[in-house]
Amino acid sequence: MTATAAAPSAATSGGRGKRVWPWVALVAGLLVVAVVAGAPNQRGRQYDPTSNDVLGTKALVELVRSYGTDVDITDVQPPADADIAIAFPGAVPVDREAALRSWVSRGNTLVVADPRSGLTPYGRESNRFTGVLVSPTLGQGDCDIAALRDAKTLKLGDEAETVLGARRFPVPPGGQRCFTNVPGEDAPSDEGQAAIVAVAEGRGTIVSVGTPDIFVNSLLAANDNAVVAVDLLAPQPGKRVAFLQRPPGATPDPSLSTLLSTGVKLALLQLLLAFVVYLFVRGRRLGKPVLEPQLVQIPGSELVSAVGNLLQQTKSPDRAATILRADVRRRLCERLGLPSGAAPDVIAGSVEARAGIERASSLSLLADGPCPSEAALLDLAAGLDDLRRQVLGGA
Numbered sequence: 001m002t003a004t005a006a007a008p009s010a011a012t013s014g015g016r017g018k019r020v021w022p023w024v025a026l027v028a029g030l031l032v033v034a035v036v037a038g039a040p041n042q043r044g045r046q047y048d049p050t051s052n053d054v055l056g057t058k059a060l061v062e063l064v065r066s067y068g069t070d071v072d073i074t075d076v077q078p079p080a081d082a083d084i085a086i087a088f089p090g091a092v093p094v095d096r097e098a099a100l101r102s103w104v105s106r107g108n109t110l111v112v113a114d115p116r117s118g119l120t121p122y123g124r125e126s127n128r129f130t131g132v133l134v135s136p137t138l139g140q141g142d143c144d145i146a147a148l149r150d151a152k153t154l155k156l157g158d159e160a161e162t163v164l165g166a167r168r169f170p171v172p173p174g175g176q177r178c179f180t181n182v183p184g185e186d187a188p189s190d191e192g193q194a195a196i197v198a199v200a201e202g203r204g205t206i207v208s209v210g211t212p213d214i215f216v217n218s219l220l221a222a223n224d225n226a227v228v229a230v231d232l233l234a235p236q237p238g239k240r241v242a243f244l245q246r247p248p249g250a251t252p253d254p255s256l257s258t259l260l261s262t263g264v265k266l267a268l269l270q271l272l273l274a275f276v277v278y279l280f281v282r283g284r285r286l287g288k289p290v291l292e293p294q295l296v297q298i299p300g301s302e303l304v305s306a307v308g309n310l311l312q313q314t315k316s317p318d319r320a321a322t323i324l325r326a327d328v329r330r331r332l333c334e335r336l337g338l339p340s341g342a343a344p345d346v347i348a349g350s351v352e353a354r355a356g357i358e359r360a361s362s363l364s365l366l367a368d369g370p371c372p373s374e375a376a377l378l379d380l381a382a383g384l385d386d387l388r389r390q391v392l393g394g395a
Helices: 002-041 058-065 094-105 225-233 262-283 300-314 317-336 344-355 359-366 374-392
Strands: 070-074 084-087 109-112 137-139 153-155 176-178 196-201 204-209 240-244
Touching (some): 084 225, 094 109, 094 196, 094 204, 153 225, 344 359
Parallel strands (some): 084 240, 109 204
Antiparallel strands (some): 196 204
16 A cells, blocks of 8 residues: 555656756756857957957957967966066056066066056156047057058047047157157157157066057957057067956055045035035025915905995095096906006907906996996996906906
């Protein structure tokens, strides 16, 4: 009995396993496909030597390798076994610049593709705008770097807006230069600047490049960018090239906030506080919104008293009637958008168009005329009050 009872449980377990395994195999297969298919199209950060993105530099790595050069991607600075090294923006911390200069002085070459690096002729003067380029192409001009004489033009970007960070460097005494001409200039820059400057450092050379974008995947094949890349990084077979990466845990480069003095920071804080106080003062409300005054509605029982007081003051029904008509005409003109001195027939026509009251009826009340008695005055007051209520809605 026990074996017979256990058999269905085993069969059920085996059936469930058979149903689950195909799904497990499918998920595993999809993961393998994703890893294998995704590997050739890796996308990384800007100037990443393993990235196929438009701003990556994997094409540069493959180009250099195709000329028999051994390429190493390393975060060791200076590189242990390399003849040439290239550094893109942000790769070299400030505290490693001196070590790299010492490495260069032992007979090595460092290509600095970072216009703001402290290793360029400008040093760390990142706020200087001298030599900034806005042209998407640059001509060779007066070139005394023998290795680059086969390259005639550089492509810096697709359009002017994309090259605002490119620049030409001043040439220090004893330095060499290449790519000095902006299209439209008949001669080299009067300031003696160049987009590529080579400066001797001991037995080695530091080559400063005015923009790293000539080495990215999307521009490497444009104009003579690839020629410059090969001339600088693969001058002859058997060389070893290191693509420098920022060392983990490196000291951050100084930011703008660290360069500001305490006094400047306090002044900026005071300006911010003053602006906040100004917004508070200008934006506050001193109480609830003020409502517009409304016309006082006089009940019918008070109308008689008001007319009686008016009659007592004027001592004449005609005079009281004229005052009542003028007051009602003024209020109707304000409500109907008519000039304050509009004629009674104009007001009556507008009342007929707006409230549907016959023109002759309202004109008889609004037009000045004799009022022979106090009883006629009361009838006129009642008629004007009714007309006012119908047109002004009781207001």
